[in-house]
Amino acid sequence: MTLTETAPDRESDEALERRFEATIARNDRIEPRDWMPEGYRRTLVRQIAQHAHSEIIGMQPEGNWIARAPSLRRKAILLAKVQDEAGHGLYLYSAAETLGVSRLELTELLLAGKQKYSSIFNYPTLSYADVGTIGWLVDGAAICNQVPLCRTSYGPYGRAMIRVCKEESFHQRQGYELLTTMMRGTDEQRAMVQESVDRFWWPALMMFGPPDADSPNTAQSMAWGIKRNTNDELRQKFVDMSVPQAKALGVTLPDPELVWNEERGHHDFGQPDWEEFMEGVRGNGPCNAQRMEHRRRAHEDGAWVREAAMAYASRQDGATA
Amino acid sequence: MSDEPTGRGFTAEGGHGAVPLEGVASGVGIAPVEREWPLYEVFVRGKRGLNHVHVGSLHAADDRMALLHARDVYTRRNEGVSIWVVRADAITASSPDEKDPMFAPSGDKVYRHPTFYDIPADVPHM
Numbered sequence: 006m007t008l009t010e011t012a013p014d015r016e017s018d019e020a021l022e023r024r025f026e027a028t029i030a031r032n033d034r035i036e037p038r039d040w041m042p043e044g045y046r047r048t049l050v051r052q053i054a055q056h057a058h059s060e061i062i063g064m065q066p067e068g069n070w071i072a073r074a075p076s077l078r079r080k081a082i083l084l085a086k087v088q089d090e091a092g093h094g095l096y097l098y099s100a101a102e103t104l105g106v107s108r109l110e111l112t113e114l115l116l117a118g119k120q121k122y123s124s125i126f127n128y129p130t131l132s133y134a135d136v137g138t139i140g141w142l143v144d145g146a147a148i149c150n151q152v153p154l155c156r157t158s159y160g161p162y163g164r165a166m167i168r169v170c171k172e173e174s175f176h177q178r179q180g181y182e183l184l185t186t187m188m189r190g191t192d193e194q195r196a197m198v199q200e201s202v203d204r205f206w207w208p209a210l211m212m213f214g215p216p217d218a219d220s221p222n223t224a225q226s227m228a229w230g231i232k233r234n235t236n237d238e239l240r241q242k243f244v245d246m247s248v249p250q251a252k253a254l255g256v257t258l259p260d261p262e263l264v265w266n267e268e269r270g271h272h273d274f275g276q277p278d279w280e281e282f283m284e285g286v287r288g289n290g291p292c293n294a295q296r297m298e299h300r301r302r303a304h305e306d307g308a309w310v311r312e313a314a315m316a317y318a319s320r321q322d323g324a325t326a
Numbered sequence: 327m328s329d330e331p332t333g334r335g336f337t338a339e340g341g342h343g344a345v346p347l348e349g350v351a352s353g354v355g356i357a358p359v360e361r362e363w364p365l366y367e368v369f370v371r372g373k374r375g376l377n378h379v380h381v382g383s384l385h386a387a388d389d390r391m392a393l394l395h396a397r398d399v400y401t402r403r404n405e406g407v408s409i410w411v412v413r414a415d416a417i418t419a420s421s422p423d424e425k426d427p428m429f430a431p432s433g434d435k436v437y438r439h440p441t442f443y444d445i446p447a448d449v450p451h452m
Contacts, residue, residue: 038419046352047352048347051347054352055346088402089402092402095384096382099383100382103383109362114351119350120350120351121350122345123345168381172402213344311363311387314387315387318387
């Protein structure tokens with residue numbers, strides 16, 4: 006984008022910062038070419054880039070079942086869902102690029118292991134029921150995270166999240182419907198659903214991040230309006246939503262401490278294994294190496310296509326010039 | 327800042343789950359890469375009777391590929407009946423600065439608004 010000349014009397018940094026703070030205080034949105042503190046820009050790029058990477062890596066666990074979906078209907082649904090994840094990744098890379106980074110650069114930071122993606126995708130999808138459980142619990146948790154982000158202070162991120170949230174509802178519903186169908190099936194199918202829920206419940210709770218007491222950056226992100234709720238608030242909301250859904254489905258959630266607390270008006274529940282979570286973040290989760298290896302191969306195998314398209318485009322330019 | 331996530335400073339709002347914000351490269355300040363397909367801005371007309379509205383951007387090698395990618399990325403659920411794509415470097419934009427003199431001329435011309443004019447309350451249809 007070409008910039009027109011800015012006014013000759015440049016404002017002082019303090020004046021710019023005051024204006025930025027005032028925009029945030031009014032609950033107004035920051036737009037790409039506004040002045041913003043370097044810390045705000047970097048925090049956003051990290052968060053949006055890692056969100057984008059999560060969507061792209063997130064295509065793998067479910068993509069694993071496309072060729073083995075039990076019917077054409079289920080295959081078409083799963084294809085549409087995985088295509089949506091690619092779309093979500095692209096909306097988010099597009100939002101990150103408005104902050105002055107390039108998508109290729111971000112991809113290379115991911116491949117170099119310098120940026121991360123959500124650890125939930127480092128768990129394997131061992132049975133077809135996992136496709137349903139991921140839709141119900143993993144996408145359900147994602148919705149809890151993402152709905153507040155539609156009001157995030159950075160305009161392009163909020164707008165991307167609105168598009169994502171509209172589509173995420175389909176993801177959760179197709180998953181839950183898949184599970185209800187299996188629960189109406191044989192004992193073996195019901196056992197398959199329960200086993201899948203047992204494996205994914207704790208990782209889904211980990212999706213909200215460590216307890217607030219261990220998340221010192223939360224306060225700054227909330228002051229900037231990047232974050233709207235704390236990790237624990239969102240986790241509580243997710244548990245409260247999931248309990249009646251589990252009951253309607255006819256499965257149990259694998260937490261002996263899970264109980265309704267009349268006084269608080271919320272469910273009490275146990276803590277996930279945070280050491281397991283940290284191992285995943287460090288790269289030692291069950292499928293980290295496999296996910297990264299697959300992503301790297303896809304990137305390298307696609308290189309000739311990207312180059313050929315550029316060569317074709319520049320030849321067309323030459324022909325019409 | 328170490329390259330190793332410390333376990334502190336995770337945000338739950340990393341979409342599909344918590345991602346670390348410490349010990350992570352931001353990529354800010356790295357020079358743009360020339361090898362990448364050019365960036366296009368995408369505008370979609372939601373339905374007949376509406377303007378095209380900016381919906382986001384994407385990378386494509388040429389105009390035709392940009393249109394096809396825009397269809398796949400931004401209109402998977404009947405979001406549009408028409409798409410424009412334009413290379414981002416072909417757009418000229420005003421400065422975002424609020425104090426920019428660009429918009430000042432409209433600030434002090436209240437007489438451009440219908441509410442500037444007092445009309446007796448009993449005059450109909452005005």
